[in-house]
Amino acid sequence: MGITQLRGLQAETAILNRLIQLGYEVLHPWNSSLSYDLAYVVDKEGGTTEFVRVQCKLAWLSNNGACLTFNISTAAEWGRKSHNYHGKAEWFGVYSPDTGRVYMVAVAETGTGAHMVLRLAPPRNNQQKNIKWAKDYEL
Numbered sequence: 089m090g091i092t093q094l095r096g097l098q099a100e101t102a103i104l105n106r107l108i109q110l111g112y113e114v115l116h117p118w119n120s121s122l123s124y125d126l127a128y129v130v131d132k133e134g135g136t137t138e139f140v141r142v143q144c145k146l147a148w149l150s151n152n153g154a155c156l157t158f159n160i161s162t163a164a165e166w167g168r169k170s171h172n173y174h175g176k177a178e179w180f181g182v183y184s185p186d187t188g189r190v191y192m193v194a195v196a197e198t199g200t201g202a203h204m205v206l207r208l209a210p211p212r213n214n215q216q217k218n219i220k221w222a223k224d225y226e227l
Contacts, residue, residue, distance in 0.1 A: 099146035100125050103181035106190040106227050107142075115139070123176035143177040143195070147206070149186040154209040156191075156222055158182050160198045172200050182206075182225075191225040 089097075104126055107114050113129040124141035132138055147156040160180065161172045173180070173195045180198065182191040191206060197220075198204050206222035 095146045096125075096144065098185065099181070099183040100144040102183040103142065103144050103190050107181075110227070123173055126181065140179065141177040142179045142181040142192075143173050144181045144183070147182050147184040147186075147191070149184065154207065154211070156182070156184050156187070156206045156208060157203050158206075159202060160195075160204045161200075161202050172198070174200075180204075181227075184222075187222070189222075190227045191222060192227045193220075193225050 104114055104116070107126070107128055115127040115129070117124065117127065123143065125144040126142045127139045128142065130138045130140055145158040145160075147158040149156060158180065177195050180193045180195060182193060183189075184191070187208070193204065193206075205220065206225060207219050208222050210216075211219070
């Protein structure tokens with residue numbers, strides 16, 4: 089198993105564990121080529137059930153320790169373009185081994201870039217506008 093697969097497994101396991109701790113029924117798809125890694129069940133009014141798809145990601149800590157960053161698109165493989173997860177998953181489940189925490193970020197909030205940043209500490213210039221605080225996404 090390569091280092092990328094090992095990191096993905098670490099993230100997926102931590103996110104799965106946290107969802108189960110919170111009492112969710114979690115499903116693991118048989119097909120590993122889907123654009124999501126887990127799904128969890130939400131019971132709705134009237135007895136209906138909804139499945140919520142989660143793409144699992146591992147976050148890395150910035151050099152100064154102020155931010156977590158994670159990929160919001162796939163890495164391009166030879167002959168294939170990278171793609172985002174809009175319409176393919178509802179949430180990013182993000183695990184940071186540096187904080188030991190799991191974060192849930194709606195795919196709809198992520199835009200179309202390659203990465204997303206969650207802030208752990210205020211920026212040096214004290215700017216507050218458009219900051220996505222990690223604590224607001226903690227599961």
